[in-house]
Amino acid sequence: MSTRVMIDGNGAASEGLRLAKVRVVSAYPITPQSPISEKLADFVVQGKLDAKYIRVESEHSAMCCAIGAQLTGVRAGTATSSVGLALMHEVLGVAAGCRVPIVMPVVNRSLVSPWSLWCDHQDAMAERDGGWLQLYAESAQEVLDLILIAYRTAEDARIQLPAMVCLDGFFLSHMSDAVYVPDQAAVDAYLPPYVCHNFHLDPNDPMFINNLTPTAEYTEMRYQQAVGFNQAPAVLLAAMADFKRVFGRDYSLLEAYQCDDAEAVIVTLGSMSGTAKYTVDQLRGQGKKVGVLKLTSYRPFPAEQVKQALAPVAVVGVMDRSPGYGAQVAPVATEVRAVLSGKPVQGFIAGLGGRDISPATFVKAFAKLLTGEITADVDWVDVKENALTIREVK
Amino acid sequence: MQRQQKKPMTDCEKTKKYFVGPVATEFVAAKTGVWRVVRPDVTIEDCIFCGTCRKHCPADVVTVAKEDPNSGVYFDWDYCKGCGICANICPKQCIAMIPEEGVCKL
Ligand code: SF4
Ligand code: SF4
Numbered sequence: 001m002s003t004r005v006m007i008d009g010n011g012a013a014s015e016g017l018r019l020a021k022v023r024v025v026s027a028y029p030i031t032p033q034s035p036i037s038e039k040l041a042d043f044v045v046q047g048k049l050d051a052k053y054i055r056v057e058s059e060h061s062a063m064c065c066a067i068g069a070q071l072t073g074v075r076a077g078t079a080t081s082s083v084g085l086a087l088m089h090e091v092l093g094v095a096a097g098c099r100v101p102i103v104m105p106v107v108n109r110s111l112v113s114p115w116s117l118w119c120d121h122q123d124a125m126a127e128r129d130g131g132w133l134q135l136y137a138e139s140a141q142e143v144l145d146l147i148l149i150a151y152r153t154a155e156d157a158r159i160q161l162p163a164m165v166c167l168d169g170f171f172l173s174h175m176s177d178a179v180y181v182p183d184q185a186a187v188d189a190y191l192p193p194y195v196c197h198n199f200h201l202d203p204n205d206p207m208f209i210n211n212l213t214p215t216a217e218y219t220e221m222r223y224q225q226a227v228g229f230n231q232a233p234a235v236l237l238a239a240m241a242d243f244k245r246v247f248g249r250d251y252s253l254l255e256a257y258q259c260d261d262a263e264a265v266i267v268t269l270g271s272m273s274g275t276a277k278y279t280v281d282q283l284r285g286q287g288k289k290v291g292v293l294k295l296t297s298y299r300p301f302p303a304e305q306v307k308q309a310l311a312p313v314a315v316v317g318v319m320d321r322s323p324g325y326g327a328q329v330a331p332v333a334t335e336v337r338a339v340l341s342g343k344p345v346q347g348f349i350a351g352l353g354g355r356d357i358s359p360a361t362f363v364k365a366f367a368k369l370l371t372g373e374i375t376a377d378v379d380w381v382d383v384k385e386n387a388l389t390i391r392e393v394k
Numbered sequence: 395m396q397r398q399q400k401k402p403m404t405d406c407e408k409t410k411k412y413f414v415g416p417v418a419t420e421f422v423a424a425k426t427g428v429w430r431v432v433r434p435d436v437t438i439e440d441c442i443f444c445g446t447c448r449k450h451c452p453a454d455v456v457t458v459a460k461e462d463p464n465s466g467v468y469f470d471w472d473y474c475k476g477c478g479i480c481a482n483i484c485p486k487q488c489i490a491m492i493p494e495e496g497v498c499k500l
Contacts, residue, residue, distance in 0.1 A: 099415040160414060199417040213416045214424040224414045 002182040002247070009172035012140040012179050013079060013105035013165070014039035016147030018049050019187040020103070022077030026054040026065035031117045032169040033081040033107040040077065051077070059084040063091040063102075070100050071201040071209070075151075075194045078102070081169060082109035085123045089130070095162045096131025096225065098210055099198050101154035102162045103147060108270065108321075109169040110353045118354020119169035121269065121321040125331045131225050133163035133232060134299040136270045140177040143167045145249055146296070148191055152239035157197040158231045168271040170354065182247060190246045232300040253302035255294040256309045258284065262291030264369035265310060266348075267318040267336055269295050272357040276319070279362035290366050295332070303339050310340055315369045317346040319357065320378075324349075329378045347378035355382060423473075426453070430476030432491040436467045440488035443467075447480035447489060456480060 007015065013036050017025075025044065027037040043049035052069075056062045062078045069076040080088060085106055095102050106124050110116040124134060135150055137143040143165060150163040167173055199207055213221060233253060240251040257277050259265050268276045273294040283290050293309055295302070310316055320330030327334055329347030337345045348365050351357040361382050368379065384390070434447075443460040447467065455470035467489075481489035 097415055098417075198415065199413050207417060209415070209417050211416055212424040214426070214428055216425065216428050221415055228414075 001186050002180040004178055004180050006176045007140060007179050007181075008035075008174050008176045009137070009140045009143045009167045010035040010107065010174065011039065011176075012144040012181075013107075013147065013167065014043065015179075015181050016105070016144045016165075017077040017079075017103075018043050019144075019182065019184060020075055020077075020148065020151050020191060021193075022049070022051055023074035024052050024054065024066070024069035024076040025049075025078065026056050026062045026069065026076065027078045028056050028059050028062045028080070028084060030059070030081045030084040032109060032119075032173045033079050033084070033105070035173070036079040036105060036107070059087040060091060063088040063095065066102050066104075067091060067095050067098070067100050068201070070102055071098070071196075071199075073194065073196045073200045076102060077104075079105040079107065081107040082111060082123045085127060086111060089127065092127060092130050092132060092162075094210060097221065099160040099225075099228070100162060101151075101160055103150045103154055104162070104164050105143070105147065106164045106166045107169045107173045108166050114353065116353040117169075119171055119271075119321075120352045120354070121166070121331075122323070122352075124164060124166050125322040125324070127164070128299060128331060131161060132299065133159075133161055133236075133297070134166060135163065135297055136166045136295065137168075137172060138271060138273045138294060138296075140172060140175070140179045141249070142251075142296075143172060144179060144181065145243065145247070145251065148187060149236070149239045149243050149251060151191050152242070153232065153236045155194060155197075156235045156239075159228050159235050160198055161225065161228045161232070166270065171271040180247075180249075186246060190242065229300050233297070233302055233304075236297060236300070251296060253295075253297040253300075253305050254309060255296065257292040257294065259291035259293060259309055259313065261289055262313055263289045264315045264317065264366055265291040265293050265313045266362065266365060266369070267293045267295065267306075267310075267316065267332060269298060269319075269321065269332055272319060272321065272351060275357055275359055276362050279359040279366070282359065283363070283366060288366065288370065290370070298332070301335050303335075306336060307339050310336075310343075315344055315346070315372060315374065316340060317348055317365055317369045319348045319350060319362075319365065319381075321351045321357070322349075323352065324378075328376065333378065344372075344374040346374045348381045349378055350380070350382040357382070425472045426475055427470075427472045430471075430474060430494055432476045432478065432493055433471070433474065434469060434476070434478070434480050434489045435492045437488045437490070438466055440486050441467060442486055444485060447484055450479050450483045452477065452479060 066076040318333035324330035333347035
């Protein structure tokens with residue numbers, strides 16, 4: 001039913017799109033996403049994927065082609081990273097507003113400036129309110145699985161929203177792991193052929209989309225998207241339950257690790273969650289009651305589930321991998337604070353521009369939570385003391 | 395008007411299911427009349443049916459019916475933006491711009 005192979009996160013993402021039988025691929029290479037574009041090209045050449053591969057000149061065009069292709073009634077595949085995602089920004093909104101349920105791996109990488117090739121979540125966070133679902137993977141296996149779950153959810157008649165499956169650049173994209181790659185037959189049973197529930201494009205039977213929409217209708221169409229999002233948690237959970245039935249692996253909107261009797265819990269996103277769990281095990285060995293709450297779904301934000309999971313916990317911290325300039329705390333912490341009004345929530349920022357969020361970082365953060373020295377200001381927990389003088393004028 | 399995609403349209407009617415998002419179910423321009431805060435109002439007793447207002451209307455939405463038994467000056471309210479050019483240009487100054495309900499007048 002499945003084969004266990006050594007592949008990295010990019011490999012897992014490519015396998016996900018192959019198994020979903022995308023019929024058009026329009027992708028533009030960008031570090032650290034390029035191996036996805038390359039692998040999909042290989043699949044097409046080797047006859048493992050019956051798709052038309054469009055070589056585009058930018059990410060903007062990549063998303064335009066994907067939207068156009070999917071509107072004709074097939075799944076279209078693309079993937080991107082960082083400034084590539086930023087360049088897509090305009091058309092990401094078209095996919096969302098026109099309700100084209102594209103599923104796109106986003107290999108998380110910092111935004112400029114300073115120029116960087118390495119991991120953080122600024123790219124995806126810049127798109128967090130743009131009308132795409134956002135799921136975050138902890139491992140290569142999760143990348144593949146969440147892609148299949150994302151297709152089921154995004155294409156559901158009640159949802160019809162595009163979805164990003166986010167994987168941390170290099171930490172996931174380039175690290176090999178043993179991944180169960182399911183057979184095509186099993187995936188076909190879980191994910192039937194694409195059915196377009198909304199309008200589609202047919203040159204012989206024309207229809208006009210994305211027309212100038214007057215004030216009299218604009219709010220209503222934005223409301224339609226909100227209705228889609230409101231239904232997303234239930235549909236996601238159903239898709240995850242079905243996934244467990246077919247493939248045996250368990251998913252939820254979030255994962256509470258050692259939270260039951262915890263005095264302090266840190267909320268995490270993406271690959272840092274594994275390190276956080278390891279640190280929790282170490283600290284538990286020292287008798288410290290700590291836990292981790294990993295968010296798998298950031299959009300929709302599972303407010304109710306977060307509230308329930310953190311209700312018995314005295315002190316909560318949130319480890320954000322993006323700065324959230326000008327806000328009180330970074331994006332994930334903002335959401336968690338809003339859910340837990342009245343409870344102290346410490347915002348942490350770490351792991352920017354590829355800096356590792358190591359066990360030492362979590363130890364520091366947990367220590368702060370356990371001493372109860374909560375500050376309203378966000379704690380840049382891994383910033384160096386010489387931050388303002390690192391490039392001294394000589 | 396261009397032909398519509400027939401099947402989804404008839405399906406729409408039959409199943410009472412609706413499209414989501416900006417799909418044009420009719421090929422018409424966005425109704426710019428919703429921008430209007432004041433509308434032209436003609437005192438028809440003073441009008442000489444000269445057609446000057448019709449000629450100058452940038453939206454081309456004025457019909458001046460001279461010979462008609464219902465002779466008068468008619469506006470397409472879906473597209474009249476209420477710019478007031480017709481009122482300014484009228485040689486008899488018989489067009490007043492009056493506030494739309496719910497906009498200037500509450
Ligand atoms: S107000 Fe402007 S748009 Fe309306 S009829 Fe007069 S000239 Fe035309
Ligand atoms: S310009 Fe004045 S007088 Fe002439 S047709 Fe229009 S409303 Fe009548």
